[in-house]
Amino acid sequence: MRIFPNIISCVSLVCGFFVLAAASAQGQSARLVDYVDPMIGTAKMGHTFPGATVPFGAVQLSPDTDTIPYAVNGRYNADVYKYCAGYQYDDPTIVGFSHTHFSGTGHADLGDFLLMPTSGALQLNPGTADAPDKGYRSRYSHDNEYAAANYYKVKLDAHDITAELTSSSRVGFHRYTFSKPAESHIILDLMHGIYNYDGKTVWSVARILNDSTVVGYRQTNGWARTRVVYFAMRLSKPFKNYGSRNFEKDQVYKGFWRKFDQTDNFADLAGSKLRMHFDFDVEAGEQLLVKFxxxxxxxxxxxxxxxxxxxxxxxxxxxxxxQELWEKELRRIEVKMSRREDYINFYTAMYHAALMPTTYMDVNGDYRGVDHQVHRAEGFTNYTSFSLWDTFRAFHPYLNLVNPSRNADMVQSMMAHYEQNVLGILPIWSHYANENWCMSGYHSVSVIADAIIKGVYTGDANKALDACVATANFRRYEGIGEYIDLGYVPDEKNGTSVSNTLEYAYDDWCIAQLAKYLGQEDIYATFSARAENWRSVFDTSIGFMRPKDATGKFREKFDALETHGQGFIEGNTWNYSLYVPHNPQGLMELLGGKKRLSTYLDSLFTMYLPDKFFEHTEDITREGIIGNYVHGNEPAHHVVYLYQLTGERWKTHEWVRKILQDQYHNGYDGLGGNDDCGQMSAWYLFSSLGFYPVAPASDEYWLGAPIVESASIHLENGKVFRVEAINQSTKHMYVQAVLLNGKPLKGFTIKHNDIMNGGHLQFKMGARPNKNL
Known part of the structure; x- marks a missing residue:
């Protein structure tokens, strides 16, 4: 009987050969990883980084292109926003290579432990973009820059050094090639950071263990209030000399460490503004490697x-x-598409959707908890950096399909946060053992409910429900107390009172669905009632959501187009009034029915939003807007699918195709907005495949119009779900019919189990709308 596995293996190899041969014949890559372009999104609003990392790795080793401070003359410096990922494509210089970065965020931190190789005279100041020669930074050219999955290479023109970067999960690996003999240096900047300001680095320590090994740590007070990161650095060649400079202002009390000259070959260093140098003699063509x-x-x-x-x-x-790890990650979905540009967009989106959250534990399982104690992860990988206001919408539902075991660990990480949190609530936006309280809502409950209802998280579900309820009842956070008492957040209590109310209502619905799933009828009844609180802020006289005060009076001075100061976070009421993903039927009825919703959506996508209405909202720019619909930010990501309710499914097909073509491109400026830890990319992936999770914590996905010709989703349970778009082309954007496993599919949704059971979803495409679909 052993012959059968061998036969199967041979058949697999032969089939694999023909697949690779076919790909080669079409001018396509046999390796999916070759389609990944980390430069996409590194310009303008994308806020992605081009450097080296592995899927969900703890290290993101990447170039930083400037040292823009968070504040100038005591006021916020708006230019710093461009540097959320440390790198901006249009910058002419590179300051160095730091080891931690966020991907696609609209706020920032990190940029830890910057290294920079230099030649010639030692300089310990980074210099400026206008005068790079006065510091250790270097000019560079994109002609001499290359980025791929887990690899980055650039020539540093000022020093004539070629820098190459790669990484494992917890170790950054540098390779520097020196083109000419010279005295050279490795700069270790312990005060560098992203969104930096004077005093952000609270303390740093460096201990030189021998002539090639350095260890230490630094503590920062930034977006994460109390963040500590430890390091170990080892060089492939002993340094002949080393030194440091402390850039702190002169202090009255200096202690008795003043007995030593700590600037020259002193092995025990500490301070809040340390930069170090390690000196070498190198020959032409010599390579120096650094493990960090x-x-x-x-x-x-x-x-x-x-x-x-x-x-x-x-x-x-x-x-x-x-790169093998990346190839394995990308093979979870194998697609056939009509153009190479589409392959690049698709697999770069998969890449961006596997950068965060990041592993946050050591190889022995140790990690720092939100209680700042050391814990050990037993039976799961602990993760950090949860941008939940963004990622609950499509990113975590995407993981529930393609990478459920990893998402289960992420839920377990959220539960660990809850257990260690002295406030007794789940994360809002957390990173590096800190809650940073960014954005609004308590969307961890959406992620948890979705994972449990879909059978992904198999931990203690009732304990998870308790955590969700405790978080939803934390009265001191963002008007929740008033929301519970009044049924909405009053205008005078919070500047984003309307969006808070809408997001709480959706989260409450998620809790209700989880309670129903677990048979907790009292909780289900309570939170089902709270889930309808969105009605409290709908003003029937104008047909929009609108702020109102504690007496029940709607705000008089109100602008439906303005995105700032109108009661919404990063958006206007045109986009937010459709944020009732858990009850779109009820919203349509309140708006006035199918015709009114259709007119509303038509206007949203076709009207013009002048710049003045978003000039004070840095997360919204012209590139991310279609009409008045803001795709470059998340709150309205589901609305294009609402045409299904009006009986005009063809409009969903039309506008999905428009968004895919308009907001996602090849090249450094290929994203219309912040990728937001994979959410923008997850929207692209779902919509490219032809379905989307309008309301996570439901077991339904709403159908759209795919751009793939075919796709095979390789599920963790060993089954395969296939998507096929028959007669697909750029002109054939309209779905004529949908079949599931060969049978016509009624309605406009499919169930989660339809996918997880494996099967075949077919879209028959055409050039004209089928208005009877």
Missing amino acids: ALSPVSMDNALANMEEEVPHWDFDKIKNTG
Whole structure:
């Protein structure tokens, strides 16, 4: 009987050969990883980084292109917003390569432990973009820059050094090639950071263990209030000399460390503004390698992470291993598309949807909890950096399909946060053992409910429900007390009172669905009632959501187009009035029925929103707007699918195609807005496949119009769900019929289990709308 596995293996190899041969014949890559372009989104509003990382890795080793401060003369410096990921494509210089970065956020932190190789005279100041020669930064050209999954390469023109970067999960790996003999230096900047300001680095420590190994840590007070990161650095060549400079202002009390000259070869350093240098003599063509490991717990753990993940000096091996991990990640969905540009968009979206959240534990399972104690993850991988206001919408539902075991660990990480949190609530927006309280809503409940209802999270579901209820009843947060008492957040209590009310109502519906699933009828009844609180802020006299005060009076001075100061977070009422994803039928009825909803949607997508209405909202720019619909920000990501309710499904098909073509491109400026930790990319992936999770915590996906010719989703349970778009082309954007497993599909939704059971979803496409669909 052993013959059968061998036969199957041979058949698989033969089939694989023909697949690869066919791909080659079409001018396509046999490796999916070759379609990934990390430069997409590195210009304008995308806020992505081009550097090296592995899927959900703890290290994101990437270039930083400027040192823009968060504040100038005591006031917020708006230019800093461009540097949320540390890199802006249009910048002419590179300051260095730091080891931690967010992807696609609209606020920032991190940028830890910047390294920069230099030649010639030692300089410990980074200089400025206008005068780079006065510092250690360097000019560079995009002609000499290359980025791929887990690999980045650039020539530093000022020093004539080629820098290459790769990584394992917890270790950044640098390879510097020096083109000419010279005295050279590695700069380690312990005061550098993203969204930096004077005093952000509270303290840093560096200990030189020998002539090639340095350990230490730094603590910062920024977006994360009390963030500590440990490091271990090892160089492939002993340094001949080292030194440091502390840029702190002169203090009255200096202690007795003043007995030592700490600037020259002193092995025990500490301060809030440290920069170090390590000096070498190099020959022409010589390569110097640096391994740089991180830990949330200790210097010893950082060393252990290095020894476990990168015990050798084979740079290419680490690069290739990381790219193999990316290939495995991308193979979860194999698509056939008509153009190479579409392959690049699709697999770069998959790449961006596997950067965050990031692993936040050492190889032995140790991690720092939100209680700032050391814990050990037993039976799960602990993750950090949960941008939940963005990612609950499509990113976490995407993981529930293609990577459910990882999303289960993310839910477990949220539950660990709840258990360790002295406030007794789930994360709002958390990173690096800190709650940063960014944005609004309590959307961890959406992620948790969706994961439990879909069978992804198999931990203690009743305990998870308790955590959701406790979070929803935390009265001190963003008007929740008034929301519970009045049924809405009053205008005078909170500047984003309307969007808060709408988001709380949706989250409450999620809790109700979870309670129903678990048979908790009292909780179900309570939160089902709260889920209808969105009605409290709908003004029937104008047909929009609108702020009102505690007496029940709607705000008189109100602008339906303005995105700032009107009671909404990062949006206007035109976009937010449709944010009732859990009861779109009820919303349509309140608006006035199918015809009114259709007219509303038509106007939203076709009217013009002048710049003055978003000039004070930095997260919204012209590139991310179609009509008055803001795709570059998240609150209205579901609305294009609401045409299904009006009986005009063809309009969904038309506008989905328009958004896919208008907001996602190849090239550095290829994203219409912040990728927001994978949410923009997840929207692209779902919509490209032809369905979308309008209301996570429901088991339904709403149908759209795919742009793939075919797709195979390889599920963790071993089954395959296939999508096929028959007669697909750029002109054939309208769905004529939908079949599931060969049978006509009634309605405009499919169930989660329809996908997880494996099967075949067929869209028959045409050039004209089928208005009877």
